[in-house]
Amino acid sequence: MIITVKKPLPELLEMLGGAKKVAIVGCDSCAAACRTGGAPEIDQMAQALEDRGFQVVARVLPQECCHKLLVRKELKVLPDTGVEAVVCLACGSGVQTVADNVCLPVYPANDTSFLGQVERVGIFHEYCRMCGQCVLGRTGGICPVTRCAKGLVDGPCGGQKNGKCEVDPENDCAWIAIYERLKALGREDLLFSPAPIRDHSAQAHPKHLDLRGTKP
Numbered sequence: 623m624i625i626t627v628k629k630p631l632p633e634l635l636e637m638l639g640g641a642k643k644v645a646i647v648g649c650d651s652c653a654a655a656c657r658t659g660g661a662p663e664i665d666q667m668a669q670a671l672e673d674r675g676f677q678v679v680a681r682v683l684p685q686e687c688c689h690k691l692l693v694r695k696e697l698k699v700l701p702d703t704g705v706e707a708v709v710c711l712a713c714g715s716g717v718q719t720v721a722d723n724v725c726l727p728v729y730p731a732n733d734t735s736f737l738g739q740v741e742r743v744g745i746f747h748e749y750c751r752m753c754g755q756c757v758l759g760r761t762g763g764i765c766p767v768t769r770c771a772k773g774l775v776d777g778p779c780g781g782q783k784n785g786k787c788e789v790d791p792e793n794d795c796a797w798i799a800i801y802e803r804l805k806a807l808g809r810e811d812l813l814f815s816p817a818p819i820r821d822h823s824a825q826a827h828p829k830h831l832d833l834r835g836t837k838p
């Protein structure tokens with residue numbers, strides 16, 4: 623799940639500048655789960671803007687704000703509203719998807735933080751940095767790129783203390799966790815085999831995936 627957190631409202635108000643008629647677009651998927659872009663948050667944002675003299679002319683809640691065709695369909699209501707700007711309560715991909723579909727200023731109400739595991743409702747942990755070269759098969763299913771503060775993929779830095787990371791003692795040392803996990807699996811041998819050289823071109827952006835083979 624893509625984890626988003628709300629921007630401070632003054633930051634959004636500054637972006638809005640002189641626009642007075644605004645539409646609010648949420649996302650009923652990840653942002654709703656993060657309590658940044660579902661129906662309650664749209665209502666809260668509408669109230670906050672109306673309290674400050676804005677006119678909220680539309681509230682739109684696509685099932686997924688990063689889905690271009692879905693968003694295009696949902697935004698068809700906008701041209702008749704006199705809307706001057708859109709406030710988007712989605713992740714960065716959702717905001718850009720809205721911007722792709724309207725010739726209006728689109729402002730993010732959230733900051734996009736990470737790709738996370740949902741521990742339980744409202745509690746998330748960063749689990750993947752989408753590096754493009756997954757090493758989980760060598761590390762007992764624990765991601766060192768994400769869960770080691772230094773992103774070390776070939777072993778620990780040696781600074782851990784009592785199993786905690788030297789960078790942030792609130793966090794477990796990922797490499798201690800990897801060792802414990804591999805030991806439990808009887809695969810400590812993986813710790814002694816050289817890690818493959820990382821191909822940093824796998825992290826080149828922007829990335830694309832075309833499963834339909836429609837692009838050359």
Ligand code: SF4
Binds near residue numbers: 749754757758767768
């Ligand atoms: S190694 Fe970590 S960051 Fe890379 S793809 Fe796998 S889980 Fe994601």
Ligand code: SF4
Binds near residue numbers: 777783
């Ligand atoms: S203490 Fe562990 S988690 Fe922290 S930076 Fe070193 S190897 Fe990574």
